[in-house]
Amino acid sequence: MDRIRIEGGVPLRGSLRIGGAKNAALPLMCAALLTDAALELSNVPELADTSTLERLLQSLGVAIEINAPIPGDGRLLKLNGAGVNATWADYDLVRKMRASVLVLGPLVARLGRAEVSLPGGCSIGARPIDLHLKGLQQLGAQIELVNGYIHANAPDGLVGAVIRFPFVSVGATENLLMGATLAKGRTVLENAAREPEIADLAHCLVAMGARIDGIGSETLTIDGVERLHGASYAVLPDRIETGTYAVAAAITGGDVELVGGRLDLIGAFGQTLSEAGAELTATDQGIRVRCTGNRLKGVDVITQPYPGFPTDMQAQIMAAMTLAEGAARITETIFENRFMHVPELARMGADITVKGGTALVKGVDRLIGAPVMATDLRASVSLVLAGLAAEGETTVNRVYHLDRGFERLEAKLAGCGARIERLRA
Numbered sequence: 453m454d455r456i457r458i459e460g461g462v463p464l465r466g467s468l469r470i471g472g473a474k475n476a477a478l479p480l481m482c483a484a485l486l487t488d489a490a491l492e493l494s495n496v497p498e499l500a501d502t503s504t505l506e507r508l509l510q511s512l513g514v515a516i517e518i519n520a521p522i523p524g525d526g527r528l529l530k531l532n533g534a535g536v537n538a539t540w541a542d543y544d545l546v547r548k549m550r551a552s553v554l555v556l557g558p559l560v561a562r563l564g565r566a567e568v569s570l571p572g573g574c575s576i577g578a579r580p581i582d583l584h585l586k587g588l589q590q591l592g593a594q595i596e597l598v599n600g601y602i603h604a605n606a607p608d609g610l611v612g613a614v615i616r617f618p619f620v621s622v623g624a625t626e627n628l629l630m631g632a633t634l635a636k637g638r639t640v641l642e643n644a645a646r647e648p649e650i651a652d653l654a655h656c657l658v659a660m661g662a663r664i665d666g667i668g669s670e671t672l673t674i675d676g677v678e679r680l681h682g683a684s685y686a687v688l689p690d691r692i693e694t695g696t697y698a699v700a701a702a703i704t705g706g707d708v709e710l711v712g713g714r715l716d717l718i719g720a721f722g723q724t725l726s727e728a729g730a731e732l733t734a735t736d737q738g739i740r741v742r743c744t745g746n747r748l749k750g751v752d753v754i755t756q757p758y759p760g761f762p763t764d765m766q767a768q769i770m771a772a773m774t775l776a777e778g779a780a781r782i783t784e785t786i787f788e789n790r791f792m793h794v795p796e797l798a799r800m801g802a803d804i805t806v807k808g809g810t811a812l813v814k815g816v817d818r819l820i821g822a823p824v825m826a827t828d829l830r831a832s833v834s835l836v837l838a839g840l841a842a843e844g845e846t847t848v849n850r851v852y853h854l855d856r857g858f859e860r861l862e863a864k865l866a867g868c869g870a871r872i873e874r875l876r877a
Contacts, residue, residue: 453849453850453851453852453877454851454852454874454875454876454877455847455848455849455851455874455875455877456836456839456847456848456851456854456861456862456872456873456874456875457845457846457847457848457872457873457874457875458821458836458839458840458842458845458846458847458848458870458871458872459821459844459845459871459872460819460821460839460840460841460842460843460844460845460846460871461704461841461842461843462704462840462869462870462871463704463705463706463707463744463869464700464701464704464706464707464708464840464865464868464869464870465706465707465708465868465869466708466709466867466868466869467708467709467710467711467737467867467868468697468708468709468710468711468864468865468867468868469711469712469864470689470690470693470694470697470710470711470712470713470738471495471497471526471689471690471693471712471859472494472495472496472497472526472686472687472688472689472690473497473648473649473652473687473688473689473690473691473692473693474497474499474501474502474690474692474856474857475551475622475647475649475690475692475764476648476649476652476653476687476688476690477493477496477497477502477687478501478502478505478551478554479551479554479626479630479649479650479653480493480652480653480656480685480687481493481496481502481505481506481509481529481531482505482509482554482555482558482630483558483630483653483656483657483660484509484514484531484532484533485509485512485514485533485536485555485558485559485562486533486558486561486562486630486633486634486657486660486680487533487562487660487679487680487681487682488533488534488536488679489532489533489534489680489681489682490530490531490532490682491530491531491532491533491656491660491682491683491685492528492529492530492531492682492683492684492685493528493529493530493531493684493685493686493687494526494527494528494529494684494685494686494687495526495527495686495687495688495689496526496527496528496529496687497526497527497687497690497859498521498527498859499855499856499857499858499859500852500855500856501549501551501856501857504545504548504549504552505549505551505552506518506529507545508541508542508545508546508552508555509531509555511538511541511542511545512536512538512539512540512541512555512559513533513535513536513537513538514531514532514533514535514536515531515532515534515535516529516530516531516532517529517530517532518530526687536562536563537563539559539563539565539566539567540567541555541556541559541566541567541568541569542569543569543600543601545569546568546569546570546571547569547571549571549856550571550623551571551623552568552569552571553568553570553571553581553584553602553623553627554623554626554627554630555568556568556584556588556602556604556627557584557588557626557627557628557629557630557631558630558631559604560588560593560604560605560606560610560631561606561609561610561630561631561632561633561634561635562634564605564606564607564608564609565603565604565605565606565607566602566603566604567601567602567603567604568601568602568604569600569601569602570597570600570601570602581602581623581624583617583618583619583621583624584621584623584624584627584628585602585604587615587617587624587627587628587631588604588606588610588627588628588631590613590615591606591610591611591612591613591615591628591631591632591635591639592606592608592609592610592611592613592635593605593606593610594606609634609635609636610631610632610634610635610636610676611635611636611637612632612635612636612637612638612639612674612675612676613639613640614639614640614642615628615639615640615641615642616642616643617641617642617643617644618643619643620643620644620645620646620757621645622645622647622649622650624645625641625644625645625650625672626645626650626653628641629641629644629650629653629654629657629664629672629674630653630657632674632676633657633660633662633663633664633674633676633677633680634676634677634678634679634680635674635676636676637675637676638673638674638675638676639673639674639676640671640672640673640674641671641672641673641674642670642671643670644669644670644671644672645757645758646668646669646670646757646758646759647757647758648688648691648717648758649688651667651668652687652688654667654672655667655685656683656685657680659683659684659685660680660681660682660683661677661679661680661681662674662677662680663675663676663677688714688717689712689713689714689717691714691717691718691721691762692762692764692765692830692857693857693858693859694710694713694714694717694718694739695718695721695722695725695762695765695768696765696768696833696837696858697710697713697741697864697865698710698713698718698721698722698725698730698732698739698741699725699765699768699769699771699772699837700837700840700865700868700870701730701741701742701743701868702725702728702729702730702741702743702748702772703743703748703771703772703775703837703838703840703841704840704841705743705744706741706742706743706744706868706869707740707741707742707743707744708740708741708868709735709737709738709739709740709741710738710739710740710741711737711738712737712738713738713739714738714739715732715734715739719759720756720759720760720761720762721761721762721765721769724751724753724761724769725741725769725772727749727751728748728749728750728751728772728773728776729743729745729746729747729748729749730742730743730748731743746777747775747776747777747815748772748773748775748776748777748815749776749777749778750773750776750777750778750779750780750813750815751769751773751776751780752780752781752782752783753766753769753780753781753782753783754783754785755783755784755785755786756785756786757786763784763785763786763787763790764830765830766782766784766790766830767790767793767830767831767833767834768830768833768834768837769782770782770793770794770797770804770811770813770834771793771797771834771835771837771838772837773813773815774797774800774802774803774804774813774815774816774819774838775815775816775817775818775819775841776813776815777815778814778815779812779813779814779815780812780813780815781810781811781812781813782810782811782813783809783810783811784809784810784811785809788809790828790830790831791806791811792827792828792831793827793831793832793834793835794806794811796824796825796826796827796831796835797824797834797835797838799822799823799824800819800820800821800822800824800838800839800842800846801816801818801819801820801842802816802819802838803815803816818842818843819838819841819842819843820842820843820844821839821842821843821844821845821846821847822842822846822847823846823847823849824839824846824847824848824849825848825849825850826848826849826850826851826853826854827850827853828853829853829854829856829857830857831853832848832850832851832853832854833854833857833858833861835848836848836854836861836865836872839872840865840870840872847875851874862874
């Protein structure tokens with residue numbers, strides 16, 4: 453199993469390019485199931501998760517043509533759903549990634565049925581899919597769970613309905629948004645998630661002929677159409693990758709330009725990092741992050757649904773706070789099991805006390821490199837960040853988690869001066 457070795461203590465300087473957002477690309481790829489015409493997506497990142505979804509879509513009959521990366525524009529994927537006739541999403545593929553469940557809504561909407569394995573993914577909490585299933589039932593689908601598979605049937609098609617989510621769910625919003633585009637009549641999704649990736653999906657669906665109002669708000673109104681057509685669409689930049697490399701610059705006392713990054717996509721996180729003492733400024737090409745003065749200052753964080761502080765940046769900001777002046781209180785409200793990186797950071801000398809959903813981080817003068825173990829996608833990159841700032845050598849094990857969400861991480865960091873390499877198994 454691959455490992456990443458880091459010799460810490462080097463301030464990062466230079467520039468690196470931000471890729472397309474994984475959390476936008478995955479639902480956009482699933483949207484190809486909604487039409488028999490070609491959907492062309494540019495700026496698609498090359499990740500383990502996108503590769504897994506490519507194989508799943510191909511197993512359902514989607515023809516995929518992958519073009520080489522375009523400088524500054526990522527990979528180009530041409531997905532043609534004309535041959536889609538299979539409705540069975542196999543366990544061996546779905547178990548690898550939770551986002552695989554996003555094929556459910558499009559399949560039922562277009563073909564009237566789907567048999568999708570219950571999904572897998574990172575071990576960061578239960579994350580049930582009840583809202584996906586209840587929403588589809590409100591749209592007229594019959595749902596059964598049989599031997600670990602979701603069997604959904606709507607032989608006469610889905611029918612619009614008013615659906616109010618009892619709590620915000622990104623995945624359920626995406627699944628039902630896609631399903632509603634081909635439903636008969638009007639669907640209203642209330643208390644919908646507002647993440648930029650959902651707006652990106654909605655804009656792509658509109659480009660395919662969908663009728664959607666309220667994009668970017670908590671109320672989405674979808675008037676179903678008989679069919680969607682093809683479109684060309686560019687995946688938005690990855691705000692989590694942007695935030696992660698912003699932390700890399702800050703924690704090492706560096707100066708890095710994040711080419712393609714957008715300040716408007718990292719609002720709450722960007723404000724938090726600025727309050728901690730980093731300087732974030734917009735440039736002609738993206739965002740410049742500087743932190744060449746004193747140590748970062750401890751800042752308190754509470755994760756919340758967008759536009760609040762993103763749970764996907766909680767582990768990264770915790771890594772930064774381990775070396776900050778003073779203390780920081782970090783409260784996780786989204787997932788109940790997302791502090792698994794704490795014991796690994798402690799191995800490097802971090803002073804962190806966890807009580808329930810809150811971690812009290814007392815900044816220390818230095819971290820010391822150590823062998824550490826990645827437990828999930830975002831936790832694993834927090835260990836890389838800590839390793840960049842630590843004295844000595846850090847080895848991060850089980851880095852397959854990283855490959856699910858960060859494209860060419862070692863190369864991008866090395867290009868800014870980091871002493872980092874991948875050790876192949």
